[in-house]
Amino acid sequence: MTAPLLADLRRARSSALLEVRDLSVRIGHHDVLSGVDLSVGAGRCLGLVGETGSGKTLTCRALIGLLPRIGAEVMRGSITFDGRDLVSFRQRDWNRLRGREIAFVPQSSLTGLDPVMTVGRQLAETIRLLDPESEVRTRAVELLDMVEMPNPQQTLTRYPHQLSGGMRQRAMIALAIVGRPKLLLADEPTTALDVTVQRAILELLSSLRQATHMSMIIVTHDLGVVETVTDDIAIMYAGSTIETGATNDVLSRPQHPYTRALLDARPSARAGGARLTTIPGQPPGPGEWADGCRYAPRCPFVQDRCHEHVPQLTAIPDGHPAACLRQEELVHD
Amino acid sequence: MTEPLLSARGASVSYSGSPEPALRGADLDVFAGAAIGIVGESGSGKTTLGRALVGAVPLTSGEIRVGGRPWSAVRRGNPVRRSVQMIFQDPYASLNPMLTAHETVAEVCRTWDGLSRSAASHRAVELLQEVGLSGHTISRRPKQLSGGQCQRVGIARALACNPGVLVADEPTSALDASVQAQVLNLLLDLRESRGLALVLISHDLSVIEYLTTEALVMYRGCVVERGSTDMLLKQPRHPYTRALVDSIPGSQRSPQLVRNAVDPAAGCVFAARCPDMMPDCLANQPPLTGTAGGAHACLHPLGELKLPTPIPLRTVVSSA
Known part of the structure; x- marks a missing residue:
């Protein structure tokens, strides 16, 4: 059991499809991302987890070259995708990459479809950019089939308002995978959906991954979602990744006090009557970052040195990378 | 047995222009200190039931009694109105953007308790302190507060009426995990300190x-199952409850929901999606049957929950 698992790990490390190192992004005078490190292996699924304002969506925008639209720019760091450096990409390069190699399902995807166009026309519009005209219809049906849409033929003639939330999300995923991307970014793919539909969409993403060997990044604030579908996890806090590793490992042996607190704050972590663990205060907004560790003002394990040094994401023996000066002590207690 | 604070019998609500009723004959008793959950998907009538409980939606049939009188007979200004209060999902939208946290709460103290300006102000500070807000925070407007703080203001405003029942409509859905924990803790504290009954x-x-x-499970306006929360989650009898339980992330079973080609208007409300549908399900909506401990509206309820068949969700990259 151990041998193939180790081999698997090594493979994942050596063949990262996407590698982000020390990424910093600035809007105006404020750093909004600083020290984002993550990697996605070929065919693997990464969960990008964090609370509102932690920089999850900005990280996604950086990965698909949509930072300039909101006046943000990369100040430092590298994004390597399939051997290419994305930070140096120009608009023309992005146009060639986006949709074909990296695809994006945005957060507001329930309202993302054009309300006055049928699903079929919206799909055809995108398919035409990549496939010959003669195959457009077959491909559209095939895509709806891939996303397990009930009655694909009929759905082509439907307008978005005639579809349920789950079906609209399926249509958005179909649109994203038109170009047979190597990496799919899904920003909060299940947030506005009912629990039963949420589960169905997660199962769809898993089966799509199995069928196409596509890598995925799923952005979410829901640890339950992460636990269900991802192989690896990256936890973000105040614009940086503070813990990364295999999902099982991070969730069962968190090494950063923030990850611990997040896990303890889940209602399922406590029996009825016992109080949930809460984190005092609020995460700092851009421009409010203190010197040293940005979690220090809220951390129960804080020491003087935490205010002096910005901890780097470092791996410890038989642990995974975490950005905490005290992770060695914390992992053993 | 003591009188329930709130009691619904056959409560039904139809909105004009909508083809089917939003709430079909719900029965519910809320006793002092109870903690009742209402679950279901969007459109199942959870919020309509909640709003009907606070008297904010007129019933088309049935009755909801508060302090022994039907809502329709409770006039404006009757103190019994204050005994049921509600907090809402969107903490920003439920507050007046022009008023500070302190003014929001003080306004209620003044109008309801007839307190003088200074006494109301003093009382508002106490209430805000009870929900964990003090200092400069209370003189801020909703825009300057975080989601969790706004939700606290909403709770303080509800408490200003000194209610016996608090109806909380998705109070933490819009909040982050760590903030959700704070609000859940606060609700637990209030239940203990004030003996508040909670409808969540x-x-x-x-x-x-x-x-x-205890909890109710709703589907398309009907209460399809009710019972102790523990039993509902461990041993669901209605197929829809089971689908909900199986949808919890991390559950080993996939939820079983199908699309049966049947007229959704006929028979059981769940017939069109039910994996165990039988021909007799299409006759009528089955009534809630069972004991006080638990009841379900299904002709073919599930027995003991079978051991889950593990369905591997996690795909493993083969090392080949």
Whole structure:
């Protein structure tokens, strides 16, 4: 059991499809991302987890070259995708990459479809950019089939308002995978959906991954979602990744006090009557970052040195990378 | 047995222009200190039931009695109105953007308790302190507060009426995990300190499990199952409840929902999606049957929950 698992790990490390190192992004005078490190292996699924304002969506925008639209720019760091450096990409390069190699399902995807166009026309519009005209219809049906849409033929003639939330999300995923991307970014793919539909969409993403060997990044604030579908996890806090590793490992042996607190704050972590663990205060907004560790003002394990040094994401023996000066002590207690 | 604070019998609500009723004959008793969860998907009538409980939606048939009188007979200004209060999902939208936290709460103290300006102000400070807000925070407007702080203001405003029942409609859905924990803790504290009865509407079963002792499961306006929260989650009898339980992330079973080609208007409300549908399900909506401990509206309820068949969700990259 151990041998193939180790081999698997090594493979994942050596063949990262996407590698982000020390990424910093600035809007105006404020750093909004600083020290984002993550990697996605070929065919693997990464969960990008964090609370509102932690920089999850900005990280996604950086990965698909949509930072300039909101006046943000990369100040430092590298994004390597399939051997290419994305930070140096120009608009023309992005146009060639986006949709074909990296695809994006945005957060507001329930309202993302054009309300006055049928699903079929919206799909055809995108398919035409990549496939010959003669195959457009077959491909559209095939895509709806891939996303397990009930009655694909009929759905082509439907307008978005005639579809349920789950079906609209399926249509958005179909649109994203038109170009047979190597990496799919899904920003909060299940947030506005009912629990039963949420589960169905997660199962769809898993089966799509199995069928196409596509890598995925799923952005979410829901640890339950992460636990269900991802192989690896990256936890973000105040614009940086503070813990990364295999999902099982991070969730069962968190090494950063923030990850611990997040896990303890889940209602399922406590029996009825016992109080949930809460984190005092609020995460700092851009421009409010203190010197040293940005979690220090809220951390129960804080020491003087935490205010002096910005901890780097470092791996410890038989642990995974975490950005905490005290992770060695914390992992053993 | 003591009188329930709130009691619904056959409560039904239809909105004009909508083809089917939003709420079909709900029965519910809320006793002092109870903690009742209402679960179901969007459009299942959870919020309509919640709003009907506070008297904010007129019933088309049936009755909801508050302090022994039907809502329709409770006039404006009757103190019994104050005994049931509600907090809402969107903490920003439920507050007046022009008023500070302190003014929001003080306004209620003045109008309801007839307190003088200074006494109301003093009382508002106390109430805000009770929900964990003090200092400069209370002189801020909703825009300057975080989501969790706004939700606290909403709770303080509800408490200003000194209610016996608090109806909380998805109180933490819009909040981050760590903030959700703070609000859930606060609700627990208030239940203990004030003996407040809680009706919690949520789609999140972990929140329901954490905070409530009994629960209703709703589907398309009907209460399809009710019972102790523990039993509902461990041993669901209605196929829809089971689908909900199986949808919890991390559950080993996939939820079983199908699309049966049947007229959705006929028979059981769940017939069109039910994996165990039989021909007799298409005759009538089955009534809730069972004991006080638990009841379900299904002709073919599930027995003991079979051991889950593990379905591997996690795909493993083969090393080949």
